[in-house]
Structures are given as structure tokens and as C-alpha cells.
Amino acid sequence: xxxxxxxALDFPTLEEAKTFLQSFPNxxxxxxxxxxxxxxxxxxxxxxxxxQGHRIFLDLxxxxxxxxxxxxxxxxxxxxxxxxxxxxxxxxxxxxxxLEGLEAGTPNGARRPYCIAVTQLTSTSxxxxxxxxWIDRPLEETVLHYASLAKKSGLDGVVCSAxxxxxxxxxxxxxxxxxxxxxxxxxxxxxxxxxxxxxxEARKLGASFIVVGRxxxxxxxxxxxxxxxxxxxxxxxxx
Ligand SMILES: O=c1ccn([C@@H]2O[C@H](COP(=O)(O)O)[C@@H](O)[C@H]2O)c(=O)[nH]1
Numbered sequence: 001x002x003x004x005x006x007x008a009l010d011f012p013t014l015e016e017a018k019t020f021l022q023s024f025p026n027x028x029x030x031x032x033x034x035x036x037x038x039x040x041x042x043x044x045x046x047x048x049x050x051x052q053g054h055r056i057f058l059d060l061x062x063x064x065x066x067x068x069x070x071x072x073x074x075x076x077x078x079x080x081x082x083x084x085x086x087x088x089x090x091x092x093x094x095x096x097x098x099l100e101g102l103e104a105g106t107p108n109g110a111r112r113p114y115c116i117a118v119t120q121l122t123s124t125s126x127x128x129x130x131x132x133x134w135i136d137r138p139l140e141e142t143v144l145h146y147a148s149l150a151k152k153s154g155l156d157g158v159v160c161s162a163x164x165x166x167x168x169x170x171x172x173x174x175x176x177x178x179x180x181x182x183x184x185x186x187x188x189x190x191x192x193x194x195x196x197x198x199x200x201e202a203r204k205l206g207a208s209f210i211v212v213g214r215x216x217x218x219x220x221x222x223x224x225x226x227x228x229x230x231x232x233x234x235x236x237x238x239x
Contacts, residue, residue, distance in 0.1 A: 004203075005229060006057055006179070008032045008213030014041045014048065021052070023222050030082075032057040032211055046079045056081040057179075057211075061118055063087035066097035073098045073115075077105030081113050083179075085159060088117035088146035095153035114177065116157040117150035119143040119164070122182030125194045140164055147172055161195035162202035162210070169206055181211035185228065188215050199232040 009031045011017040017037060021029075031054045037045055038060060049056055058081040062069045069086060076084050086098045098115055106112040119142070120129065126139045135142055143164045148171060150158050157177025160168060165178045180202055182193045190196050191214060202210045212229060219225035 003030050003055075004207070004209050004233065005226075006030045006032050006209050006211045007216055007226075008034060008059075008181070008211055009049075010034055010036050010213050010217060012036060012040055014045055017045070020217055020222065024226070028053045028055070030055045030057065030209075032059050032213075034059040035061075043079055046081060050080060055083075057083040057085075058113075059085055061085055061087055062098065063090045064094070066090075066094045069094050070097035070101035070104075073101030074105035077102045077113055078107070080107075080110070083114045083116065085116045085118060086155075088119055088150050088158070092149050092153045095150060095155055099154050114156040116159055116177055116179055117146065117153075117155050118159040119146040119150075120160070122161045122180075122195045123192050128194075140167060144168060144171060147176075151176060157208065159211075162197045162205045162207045163195055165202075165205045165207050177208045178206070179209045179211060180207040181213070183210045183212045183215065185215055185225075185232070199229050200235065203233050203235070 007029055009017050011020060031049055033045060033056060046056060058076060062072055063086060086095060095117060102112045102115055120139060129135045129139050129142065143160050144167050147158045147168045151172045157179060158168065159179050161182045162180040165180065168178055182196045183199055183202060184190060184196045186198050199210055216222050216225045
């Protein structure tokens with residue numbers, strides 16, 4: 001999983017996703033299929049994208065009792081996706097069950113999908129954490145605690161803001177994956193994201209992967225936006 005860019009394919013239909021992908025002919029991308037597209041198109045969207053040679057992060061953020069998560073993950077592993085996720089808030093037994101399901105569902109000879117846990121959504125602010133969710137600890141401490149639970153459960157990494165990557169790397173090690181949404185170019189709208197960084201900052205902070213949706217998919221020129229992403233990652237931040 002060398003390419004650090006994951007494009008969030010947030011479209012309502014396969015047709016719209018295909019139209020977007022036509023801008024990237026012959027390019028194998030790392031694509032994130034989330035709830036919007038998967039709930040409309042189901043496993044067929046995964047089969048189609050795999051046939052086109054793309055790698056897939058199936059971002060369904062499972063969060064349920066351990067047995068349900070285990071059985072759901074068993075099915076997702078059969079789809080042959082590269083990366084799946086759960087909410088760390090489901091607890092260590094649920095995360096262990098997710099891995100058990102993935103191992104049981106992975107076809108012989110194949111690698112089981114990597115499995116990561118959402119710590120705190122990048123749309124969550126410190127204030128929301130305390131006032132709405134009634135979590136009294138500082139946000140960064142909460143993210144680190146959830147990352148530690150994910151590591152203890154045997155998961156491969158976490159979803160977090162790039163802002164939290166240095167702390168997670170320090171405590172969970174360099175090999176523990178940090179997959180970071182909430183990426184915006186300096187001149188972009190934040191929209192519903194709160195804990196936001198630029199691609200350049202994300203690399204400096206040590207993110208393993210950056211997840212980029214609207215800055216590319218809703219750009220006037222998506223190919224130019226993708227190229228800008230690659231340049232900024234290399235350290236050529238646009239003024
Ligand atoms: O904490 C999280 C977890 C997942 N996401 C997902 O990433 C993309 C981000 O899209 P943008 O358009 O770049 O904001 C989206 O699919 C989310 O569901 C996240 O943003 N934060």
C-alpha cells in the first residue's frame with residue numbers, strides 16, 4: 001500500500017463515479033468507497049472498481065456487537081477489498097471480532113484486508129466532544145486512547161486527523177497506519193470538517209495516507225487538483 005493518496009469516491013451512483021473516473025484513464029487509484037455509494041450500489045461497485053485495477057478502502061465504519069461485526073467482516077473480506085474499518089468506540093472485543101471475521105472470510109492464499117479504527121471523526125471538535133458526547137478528556141488524549149485500544153486489539157492502524165499523527169506514532173509505533181481525512185488545500189472551504197490540515201502539513205506530520213474527497217471530486221478540474229495534491233505532498237506548497 002505505497003501510494004499515500006486515497007480518493008473518497010463520494011457519489012450517489014455508479015454512473016456518477018464512472019464519469020469522475022473517466023478523467024483518470026489508465027490510472028490505478030486508491031479509492032475510498034463510503035456509505036453513500038456502497039448503500040446504493042452494493043458489492044457490484046466493488047467488483048467493478050477492482051476489475052478496473054483500483055485498490056479499495058471500503059469505509060463502512062462498522063460499530064455493533066462483536067458477533068454482528070465479525071459476521072459482517074467475514075462477508076466484506078470475500079469482496080477482496082484492501083482496507084476496511086470499524087469505530088474504536090465499539091471496544092476491544094468488537095475490534096478483535098472484526099479481525100476474526102476478516103481472517104475467516106479471506107480466501108486461501110490472499111492477504112486479509114487491513115483493518116483500522118476510527119478514533120474521533122475529523123468533523124468532531126473539542127467543544128463537541130465535551131458538550132455533546134460528554135467525554136471529559138481532551139480530544140487528543142481521547143484519540144490516543146482509542147488508537148491504543150485499536151493497537152491492543154491487533155488492528156493495523158487508525159483513522160484520525162493528521163494533527164494527531166505525531167502523538168499516535170510516538171505511542172503506537174511507526175508501523176501503525178495513520179489514515180487521515182480532513183485534508184484541504186489552503187484556499188478550500190472546510191465544509192463540515194473541523195480538524196483540517198493541508199496535504200503538505202499532513203506529510204510533515206507523518207500521515208501514512210491522506211483521504212481527499214471534495215477537494216478533488218468537486219474541483220473544476222479534478223486531474224489538476226490531483227496533480228496539485230501530489231506536488232504539495234512532495235513539499236511544493238502553493239502560496
Ligand atoms: O473521521 C473521518 C472519517 C471518515 N471521513 C471520510 O473521509 C471523506 C472526507 O471527504 P472530504 O470531502 O475530503 O471532506 C468522507 O468520505 C468522509 O466520510 C472523514 O471525513 N472523517
